Amino acid sequence: MKIHEYQAKQLLGRHGLPVPPGIPVVSRDTLDQAVRDVVSTSKSETVVVKAQIHAGGRGKGGGVKVVKGVEAARHAASQILGMRLVTHQTGPEGRVVKRLLIEEGVSIARELYAGILVDRGCGRVVVMASAAGGMEIEEVAARTPEAIVKEHVDSALGLAPFQARKLSYALGLTGTPARNATAFLQKLYQAFVALDASLVEVNPLVVTSDERVLALDCKMTFDDNALDRHPEVAALRDLDEEDPSETEARSHDLNFIKLDGSIGCMVNGAGLAMATMDIIKHFGASPANFLDVGGGATQAKVTAAFKILTADADVRGIFVNIFGGIMKCDVIAAGVVGAVAEVGLRVPLVVRLAGTNVEQGTKMLAESGLPITTASDMADGARKVVALVKGQVS
Amino acid sequence: MAILADRKTRALVQGLTGAAGTFHAKQMREYGTPIVGGVTPGKGGTMHEGFPVFDTVAQAVAKTGANTSVIFVPPPGGADAILEAADAGIELIVCITEGIPVLDMVRAKRVLDAGLSSWEPSEGSQTLPRGSAAGEAGGLPTRCNLVGPNCPGVITPGAAKLGIMPGYIHRPGSIGIVSRSGTLTYEAAFQITELGLGQSTAVGIGGDPVKGMDFIDCLSLFEEDPQTKAVLLIGEIGGTSEEEAAAFIKANMKKPVAAFVAGLTAPPGRRMGHAGAIISGGKGLASDKIVALRDAGIAIAPTPADLGTTVARLVS
Numbered sequence: 123m124k125i126h127e128y129q130a131k132q133l134l135g136r137h138g139l140p141v142p143p144g145i146p147v148v149s150r151d152t153l154d155q156a157v158r159d160v161v162s163t164s165k166s167e168t169v170v171v172k173a174q175i176h177a178g179g180r181g182k183g184g185g186v187k188v189v190k191g192v193e194a195a196r197h198a199a200s201q202i203l204g205m206r207l208v209t210h211q212t213g214p215e216g217r218v219v220k221r222l223l224i225e226e227g228v229s230i231a232r233e234l235y236a237g238i239l240v241d242r243g244c245g246r247v248v249v250m251a252s253a254a255g256g257m258e259i260e261e262v263a264a265r266t267p268e269a270i271v272k273e274h275v276d277s278a279l280g281l282a283p284f285q286a287r288k289l290s291y292a293l294g295l296t297g298t299p300a301r302n303a304t305a306f307l308q309k310l311y312q313a314f315v316a317l318d319a320s321l322v323e324v325n326p327l328v329v330t331s332d333e334r335v336l337a338l339d340c341k342m343t344f345d346d347n348a349l350d351r352h353p354e355v356a357a358l359r360d361l362d363e364e365d366p367s368e369t370e371a372r373s374h375d376l377n378f379i380k381l382d383g384s385i386g387c388m389v390n391g392a393g394l395a396m397a398t399m400d401i402i403k404h405f406g407a408s409p410a411n412f413l414d415v416g417g418g419a420t421q422a423k424v425t426a427a428f429k430i431l432t433a434d435a436d437v438r439g440i441f442v443n444i445f446g447g448i449m450k451c452d453v454i455a456a457g458v459v460g461a462v463a464e465v466g467l468r469v470p471l472v473v474r475l476a477g478t479n480v481e482q483g484t485k486m487l488a489e490s491g492l493p494i495t496t497a498s499d500m501a502d503g504a505r506k507v508v509a510l511v512k513g514q515v516s
Numbered sequence: 517m518a519i520l521a522d523r524k525t526r527a528l529v530q531g532l533t534g535a536a537g538t539f540h541a542k543q544m545r546e547y548g549t550p551i552v553g554g555v556t557p558g559k560g561g562t563m564h565e566g567f568p569v570f571d572t573v574a575q576a577v578a579k580t581g582a583n584t585s586v587i588f589v590p591p592p593g594g595a596d597a598i599l600e601a602a603d604a605g606i607e608l609i610v611c612i613t614e615g616i617p618v619l620d621m622v623r624a625k626r627v628l629d630a631g632l633s634s635w636e637p638s639e640g641s642q643t644l645p646r647g648s649a650a651g652e653a654g655g656l657p658t659r660c661n662l663v664g665p666n667c668p669g670v671i672t673p674g675a676a677k678l679g680i681m682p683g684y685i686h687r688p689g690s691i692g693i694v695s696r697s698g699t700l701t702y703e704a705a706f707q708i709t710e711l712g713l714g715q716s717t718a719v720g721i722g723g724d725p726v727k728g729m730d731f732i733d734c735l736s737l738f739e740e741d742p743q744t745k746a747v748l749l750i751g752e753i754g755g756t757s758e759e760e761a762a763a764f765i766k767a768n769m770k771k772p773v774a775a776f777v778a779g780l781t782a783p784p785g786r787r788m789g790h791a792g793a794i795i796s797g798g799k800g801l802a803s804d805k806i807v808a809l810r811d812a813g814i815a816i817a818p819t820p821a822d823l824g825t826t827v828a829r830l831v832s
Contacts, residue, residue: 240618242725242755245625277623318617347591348617381783392723393697393752396778397820400802403781404819412782417680417698418536445699445706447668447682477702478682500703501821 123344125358126174128223130322130340133355137313139306140336144225146174150203156224157195168227169195173202173219176363178258178341179209185219188227199224220362228338233326234293235259236307238314247275249311251289255326281311295329302335303327317355318348367411367430374426376415383408384438385507386431386469388424390415390449398443401504407511410437417448424457425464432465439511442473443500444483451475451483459490470495470510474503518672518717519692519737519744520608520661521584525676528582528606529554530573530597531589533564536612540588540680541567547677552580573604586669586678587611594665595620602628602660609728610678611664621665621726628662628728662728668698668720679720681705689714691827692738694731695750696723696757700778700820704748707824713831716744725754731761739769746772748827749814751805753779758805762812772830776817777805 125133131141143163145156160169173185180186185207187198199222208216233255241248252270254262262269271292273285283304290303306327314322321343328338349356361369371378377392385402389395392414399409411434415427431440444454454475462471474497475483487494495510497503527544531537532554542565545551553568553576560571570576573585585601587594587609594616601609663670669679673686681698685706693708693715695701701720708715719734721727731749738744747769751758758777765773779802810816817826 240622240725245622245629245726247619247622277619277626315619318619320618345618347615348619351592351617379783381781389699391697391699393695393700393750393778394703394820396752396782397697397700397703397776399781400778401819401821409781445702447699447702448680476706477685499821501819504821 123346123349123356123359124176124363125342125344125355126176126221126360127172127340128174128221129358130342131337133317133342134310134313134337134340137309137316139309139313140334141340142225142228142336142338144223147199147203147222147224148220150200153199153203153222154196157192157199160224160226161192161195164226166227166229167191170225170227171195171198171202172223172225173205173207174221174223175207175212175217175219176360177209177211177217179211180207183207183209185209195224217363221360228328228336229331230328230338231331231333232329233338234303234329235262235323235325236310236327237321237323237325238311238319239321241274244274247277247311247314249273249275249281249285249289249307251293251307253293255328259323259325275311280315281308283308298333299329299335302333303329306335317342318345318352319343320345367434371413371427371430374423376413376423376427376430378427378430379412380434381409381411382436383410384436384511386410386413386434386437386440388413388415388427388431388440388442390417390419390444390446394443394445398441398500398504401500402441402508405504405508407508410434415449419449419453419457421453421457421460424454425461428458428461429465432461432468437469439470439507440472441503441507442471443503444475444477446475446477446479446483448478450479451477452479452486455483455486459486459492462490462492467492470507472497472503472507472510474498474500517741517743518675519734519741520663520717520719521670521672521676521678523675525584525608525678526550526552526580526582527584527586527676527678528552528573528576528580529567530585530587530601532556532567532569533559534588534590537588538565540586540612541565543683544586544677547683549676549678552582573600573606577604577606582606584608584678585610587613587665589613591615591617595624598624598662598665599627602662607660608670608678609660609662610667610669611662611722611728612667612669612680613664614666616665616724618724618726621724625726625728628660661733663719664722664724664728666724666727667722668701670717670719671715672717673715681718681720685709686718687714690716690743690745690831692716692734692741692744692747693718693750694734694738694747695720696752697750697778698723700750703820704750704823708748708827711824711828713824713828716741723752731757732764735761735764735769735773739771744771746774746827746830748823749773749775749809750823751775751777753777753782753802754800756799759808762808762814765814766812772815774815774817774823774827774830775809776820776823776826777802777809778820
């Protein structure tokens, strides 16, 4: 799960990490007051107004303004709030800005990078730092991999003081900034672990002209599997930033991701679901989604999944590909028949069933009288659904 | 012979009395797997569906001589259950549980890699080969095998089923299967069986980013196993396990290997169901993995409908 920059900074602040003073704004009513409050407590005249969306590249898209004084800040804020912000991560349709962060400007001496994630190769947490702050870390990794320094953490120890020092000195820091960065990295690791984060990126991590080290921007992603033990983190979810069909799917405990093709897929198992997308592509069409109904789906869950597919206007055909293990084919068939009875069927439907209770499932589909095309295996099914969709388009 | 699971298997079910544990313990027993008991704290001393229940794995091992455990406990206790099994000297731990927090597995793996003081490998036990990924990370040879978490388990057709896969789609044979996916493994086993061949052992290593045995651990066991004539490897997006497997196969394996990698059409930055299936920063792409495997001389199944035929060609 992703959260906004201002939420990440609030979490960092609670874990003793220095961040610039700032106030989030979610409505025009509180905008003026927020700007006045930030300026009145600020040591400098400079105010930073930042659009809060779950996508990078906000500055380039015009979603971040550095201004001086109350009037300029108010003007910038009122322009950004409600704008449609397009960045390289939002797609051409962009994202409407519904939240802002009004922040005190800081005087920057150096821009650095710090990131923490799990290195799956060795199964350990890795803390990364780079002197090339402000740049995308992927870009730094591609161009100058030697500019990134890493320390793998022994979970029994945590990030040891010597490891944090190694990172700080490798960034070329000395004196007070080096000490501050060392403390920062250790606290950042502690916050990462305490919150069950899956990624924390502080970019840039800045050294100010008065030798402080603070998080000027922060991106945090959390382990969905650990949200149950962090209700305070789970509460930060912003549904405005998610596709409504994905939100609906999650409420039914379905793994669903919206894609831009035309063939809706309903599959059990993540690997088979991806493979089904691939075979649709292999036969010349594109999947409209990834949907894994899971191992122990009930008839109600299958019905919910089917409704999500049929509600999507981009879907021109549906391919149900089930290999029953724990999941029984007759449950799938009952769910599909129930859903069609409820919401109708406006596109071709191809069903391939295999495994547990395949005979009952196939019989139920045949007896339903619905216009369902059955397939003998997944290649047959993919070929048939692609042909039906292409026939319909031309 | 086969690998990991065989006629010497004596298995416990951790989380026996839960719905999933009960259902699958019975299914495994029905398949002919010796399920010697179960563990549910607080229910020790009782019988459940004909299985003796123990409070701890240590008690269960002492009473039953179990050497294997299949874990069905809910995700918050999953990593702890793995450690409890390892501590009790269980040689093969199969963790079915899906949804264990990643940092729990980071801590558990750290302990497994370092070795537990009470571990005494029993005579003739199959252990992870020296130089395996798990062994190297901790600098010590690992004394127990963990499969999973978030996996369908291990099946040696006709001998033992340790997991949730449907038994009837398998039959004894010479193809080893190692896979990161669940239902795609069933698809593979089914296709192989339909072609009149069978499996030596099918191992679902699971879809989580931090897990026990990886491809190369299983590949090296298959290479040593006389029953296995060829191996089918099923990968997916995320991580670099497929690339490491390709290098391992090229350097160490005489037996032919076929492969399929799911997720060619998966968009970057999105988690495709499995926590481990995510493409980030241009790494973990299916296309890169396929190139690496092909360059190592491995036969690539062009579509998931060709899993069986691609590996069958290697043994005909």
